Amino acid sequence: MHDVPAVDVHLIRRLWTYISPYRLLAALSLVLLAGVNTVQLAQPYLLKYAIDESIAVSRLDGLAYPAMLFLFVVFMEFFLRFGQLYTMEIVGQNVIYDLRCAIFSRLLTLDAEFHNKNPVGRLMTRVTSDVEALQEALTSGLVLILADLAKILGIIAILLWLDLHLAAATLAVIPPMLAVSWYFRRRMRATYRQVRKIVARLNTFLQEQVSGIRLVQAFCREREIEARFAKLNEEHRDAEERGVVFDSAFSAVAELLGTLTLAWILWVGGRRILGDGITFGTLVAFVGYAQRFFEPVQQLSQRYAVMQSAMASTERLFDLLDTHPRIVSPVNAMEPARLRGEIIFENVTFGYAADQPVLRNVSFRIAPGEKIAIVGWTGSGKSTVIRLLVRLYDVQGGRILLDGIDLRDFDLMHLRRSIGVVVQDHFLFSGTIATNVSLDHPKIDARRVTRALDAVGMSRRIAALPEGIDSAVAERGGNFSVGEKQLLSFARALAFESDVMVLDEATASIDTGSEAALQHAIETALGDRTSIIIAHRLAAIRQVDRILVFHHGMLTEQGTHSELIKIKDGLYRALHDLQTEGGRP
Ligand SMILES: Nc1ncnc2c1ncn2[C@@H]1O[C@H](COP(=O)(O)OP(=O)(O)OP(=O)(O)O)[C@@H](O)[C@H]1O
């Protein structure tokens, strides 16, 4: 990992666009911060005043005035500090809110290719901990560094003004103090970086194993997984321990240096008093300022580290915000009101990796209202055809036309709304049955949901549930069988009433009895819509008008069932023979 600068002007300027809506509040916070510094710096001076003007000269009547002032200043510090922290935090939270929304909406628009490449864990880190690191920088980083610097300079000025000689003696300890604190911080930073890396690995491991817990248990892998976890956990502890050595040493050394400096000030200052160089009050003020002085000096390096990691996070966040989806609507997008549903693939070539084509020179035409089936071995490219049709990916060669219009000329949302899909790796969200069918689309009401569930033959089963269509669906549909999940996905596609329907293995996990009923339902549900049905079980595609056979990404045969069955050495015939041999029709 390269060393990131703690202050990157370019990044901060971009960050400013997010802060500027709250600039008045931020400015108020800065003013309050200046106030905090001022009242803090007034305190030792008030002590000096009280000592020199009344205590040392035994004038008790003069003590009330500085005492009241001191009390006032202390309370002022309390209120100012509260206001400062509060306003700064409010600004920070609002900026974080805006940034999180921006990042999430970007994640929603990024295309399949991006999401294939970026593991969920990494993206989660962006939206959560990277954003938090940034917030830390906003509320306790840059501004406090500036405030600390101002305070340090202020104290130096006051010390010089109080007494040049003693100031020189006090300031002489700064260089060694800085050197020590930089040395320790640097060592600590290296170990913390190591710790963060291990934590990331720990998280990824944990997430994956807990998600796959059923598999882990079914295969009795608990012991091995436990051991692997223990090992990662051990690495984490060891790395933390290495950091702890420096951390503890640093605190102890800082304390030691502070005390030594105090003794040094008393030593030099005491001799100055005896030689009538300064008053006793001045010495007390020096001690007070020195204590307020070392804290920011020691913290500077820590704040620098906070800024450094925040800048790294900011960079990653903006990288994400700078990633634009490749698949977008064109400028003059077409939005034909109603589609006839003619689909043409023209010499389509496509591969997920550029040099490994998955579809090769595929051409076919589907007439409006035609029902076609796609069959072929596993991995032959059937689902890929569908992903191209809804433009999850763009073709690399040739083109795809819908109603004579290139898909790339369509409005993307309109295109996807026009094609209803039941994808092969069906997915349910946590929520209710109704929300899973309607996906909270305002136009899809309970009636439409029920009608769709009816069409796939699920309504009676669901009506029997105590809460009907409002019954809960667990994360990823954990409380439903695979077949039920398929039926719900199918109902979802029907509820959206699209012009073209695409079913990818929509009935693969449904028992033969229900399937027969479902076949009928599909036929009525699809109506006169153009439909593409992908199925491994040839029995499921009896009713289609035409069958396309894919082999190694090429369209090798097409025709009706009775035409294809006649092709000797044909792939369809081979598939058919394999499925009927077992006795099944
Ligand atoms: N996201 C992806 N990245 C890289 N390669 C992929 C991706 N998705 C699919 N492939 C590859 O593309 C080829 C075709 O996949 P596709 O999903 O279209 O097959 P399929 O015909 O639908 O198979 P199945 O019958 O098993 O569903 C396969 O070799 C697969 O490994």
Ligand SMILES: [Mg+2]
């Ligand atoms: Mg598939």
